[in-house]
Amino acid sequence: MKLSVLPRVKLANLPTPLQELPNLTKALGGPRVFVKRDDMTGLAFGGNKTRKLEYLMADALRQGADYIVTGAGFHSNWCTQATAAARRLGMGAVLIKSGPEDGYDPEDYDGNHLLHFLMGAEIKVVRPENFQRVTEETMEELEAAGHRPYLLTAAGSTPLGVAGYMNAMLELASQAVELGIDIDYLVHATGSGGTQAGLVIGAKAFSTGIKVIGATTGGRPREEQIENVSKLIDESLKFFELDLEIDEDDVIVYDQYAGGGYGFITEGKAEAVKLAAETEGLFLDPVYTGTSMACLIGLCREGFFKPDDVVVFLHTGGPAALFPYKGPLKAYALGEAPPWIIPPWSPSAE
Ligand SMILES: Cc1ncc(COP(=O)(O)O)c(C=O)c1O
Numbered sequence: 077m078k079l080s081v082l083p084r085v086k087l088a089n090l091p092t093p094l095q096e097l098p099n100l101t102k103a104l105g106g107p108r109v110f111v112k113r114d115d116m117t118g119l120a121f122g123g124n125k126t127r128k129l130e131y132l133m134a135d136a137l138r139q140g141a142d143y144i145v146t147g148a149g150f151h152s153n154w155c156t157q158a159t160a161a162a163r164r165l166g167m168g169a170v171l172i173k174s175g176p177e178d179g180y181d182p183e184d185y186d187g188n189h190l191l192h193f194l195m196g197a198e199i200k201v202v203r204p205e206n207f208q209r210v211t212e213e214t215m216e217e218l219e220a221a222g223h224r225p226y227l228l229t230a231a232g233s234t235p236l237g238v239a240g241y242m243n244a245m246l247e248l249a250s251q252a253v254e255l256g257i258d259i260d261y262l263v264h265a266t267g268s269g270g271t272q273a274g275l276v277i278g279a280k281a282f283s284t285g286i287k288v289i290g291a292t293t294g295g296r297p298r299e300e301q302i303e304n305v306s307k308l309i310d311e312s313l314k315f316f317e318l319d320l321e322i323d324e325d326d327v328i329v330y331d332q333y334a335g336g337g338y339g340f341i342t343e344g345k346a347e348a349v350k351l352a353a354e355t356e357g358l359f360l361d362p363v364y365t366g367t368s369m370a371c372l373i374g375l376c377r378e379g380f381f382k383p384d385d386v387v388v389f390l391h392t393g394g395p396a397a398l399f400p401y402k403g404p405l406k407a408y409a410l411g412e413a414p415p416w417i418i419p420p421w422s423p424s425a426e
Contacts, residue, residue, distance in 0.1 A: 111388070330375075
């Protein structure tokens with residue numbers, strides 16, 4: 077299947093802006109840092125999943141779906157974006173979310189959980205070990221009730237989702253030409269891996285020379301993530317019948333900025349969120365973009381980049397996830413000990 081003829085439904089306002097961050101550059105002492113604002117895709121509060129969903133929802137529509145079924149973490153940005161896309165296209169949504177216990181339902185609705193609730197998604201919170209079973213049961217129940225549910229797996233990290241970031245790389249390369257810059261690196265948060273797979277394929281396919289750095293967010297250790305992204309790259313190359321030489325060295329991953337687990341707060345993430353906010357009025361979150369910014373800061377401090385390198389920070393969205401972290405962020409800003417490290421909504425919480 078050729079990318080140019082792949083069915084696509086318009087959900088994103090593209091191109092997203094590419095902006096220079098002079099104050100952050102100064103604070104870090106170089107390299108020259110730009111931000112690619114994929115938090116401004118315009119679906120819900122924006123984010124990287126919009127680009128994936130343009131292809132995935134086109135497939136759902138083609139199959140006559142009237143419901144989407146998907147799942148991820150309790151405060152998942154993916155669930156927000158997928159539900160918003162479903163609502164915009166007139167579909168229902170069932171979300172299976174992992175939490176500390178089956179049926180977890182906190183008093184205080186906040187962040188993405190509040191958005192899921194406001195969009196009228198049917199929400200099922202389960203322990204991770206029950207995730208697969210509940211997903212299968214949900215699909216069966218909807219089918220038995222006469223619906224046509226579409227299962228969105230792996231946070232959209234399938235070849236269809238990967239297509240969104242192959243395009244994004246082309247978009248970025250053309251913006252670089254307009255701005256007269258030669259981009260050396262792109263730094264972003266890598267999770268299910270579709271964003272990185274698409275960017276790496278795009279960088280090769282369009283000969284941009286951009287090296288794509290992924291910062292893991294606590295899900296997988298480095299080696300495992302390289303394997304995961306590489307596998308997705310191979311599947312996508314086959315799907316799009318692309319003959320490109322891509323090997324594991326093209327998949328650059330750092331895992332030391334994630335902390336002890338997915339969504340755990342660290343000083344590095346809190347510092348990154350605060351620094352972007354106070355130097356550029358740019359809002360990140362402590363799960364994804366706070367981790368990738370902590371990575372960018374860490375690499376600057378260890379002298380990884382040359383002073384005249386041009387580095388693009390891909391803002392993958394997720395600002396709603398900022399608010400559930402208000403306690404630890406306030407404590408960080410005041411120089412106090414955080415009230416918690418492991419979020420109360422995490423399956424790892426006591
Ligand atoms: C804000 C944000 N950034 C980055 C990612 C990681 O993207 P991917 O799952 O394609 O690796 C996610 C995934 O949920 C996300 O929500």
